[in-house]
Amino acid sequence: MLGEQDAETIVRPACPDGRSVNVADGVTDRRISGRGEQVLSVHGEDGAVPHTSLPTTPEQWRGYLSEYGELYLRTAGECDRDRFTGEQVAMCWLGFEPAAEQAVLTAERRLGVRFPPGFRAFLLASDGWSGVGGCIDELFPCENIAWFRDTFDGMGFIDLYAEKQGRESCDEYVAVFRHSLVIASGEDHWLLAPTAAGPDDEWPAYGFRPECGELNEFSTFAELFHASRETLGDE
Structure with missing residues (x-):
């Protein structure tokens, strides 16, 4: 099982095609204060470490998603914006x-789990989401959430990495793929792993980037989602 990281990236042996694989708590230089208080820190240009509180309730998620949508539309290309209706853009x-x-x-009964509180709160704010930073097409609605091992992509990646059985990083990848839900897909995939729930019942979240063989670990779904916001560029 992948352990929590504290702003450090472990560079493991290449798998399965000879390239380096990074397993970390995020794609940016981030320090997590702990599961109890979901606070994300990023180093600014001046070396300061500003903090952003992450949403935990449906109400907080709706406010956060509104700001996220505004930023996405402001930074998206014309082709990306054309996917949305005039009402969506206006709102x-x-x-x-x-x-x-x-x-x-x-959905929980179908999958045999109870979703972690942060992800549950997200669904109670919006049953899915389109317009995500990075290489994700959409976050799934409740009815489309599945075990990654039961999907076409998941089975393919399990077989691919299992061929390199015995390499520590590959074994860990296979374990994550077999025991995680897939909650978002596109060129990349977002996963939630119930096998390592914390004392607050939050689950580790993973961003899997097949193109470069990276599996990035986050302490919670909210942290993974927020990392995608950082890929939008800013303001």
């Missing part, structure tokens, strides 16, 4: 209606 809302509690419960 800066690239999500959907909140998931009903019953829809969340139905």
Whole structure:
């Protein structure tokens, strides 16, 4: 099982094609204060470390997603913006209606788990999301969340990395792929792993980038989502 990292990236042996693989708590220089208080820190140009509180409730997620949508539309190319309706652009809302509690419960029963609180709160704010930074096309609605091992892509990656069985990094990748839910896909995939839930019931989240063979670990779903915001450039 991959352990939590503290702003350090472990460079493991290349797998499976000879390139370096990074397993870390994020793609940026980030320091996590701990599971109890979800605070993300990034070094600014002047060396300062500003803090941004991450959303934990449906209400906080709706506010956060509204700001995220506005930033996405401001920084997106014309082709990306054309995917959205005039109403979505005007409202800066690239999500959907909140998931009903019953829809969340139905998905949890189907998958045999209870979603971590932060991800549950996200679904209760918007049942899925389109317009994500990086190489993700969409976050899935409740009905499309699945075990990665049961998807076509997941089975393919498990077989690919299992061929290199015995390499520590490859074995860890296979373990994550077999025991994680896939919650978002595109060229990349976002995963949630219930096998290492913390004392607050949050699960580790992973961003898998097949093109470069990177599996980046985050302490929570909210931290993974926020890292995608940083790829949008800024303001």
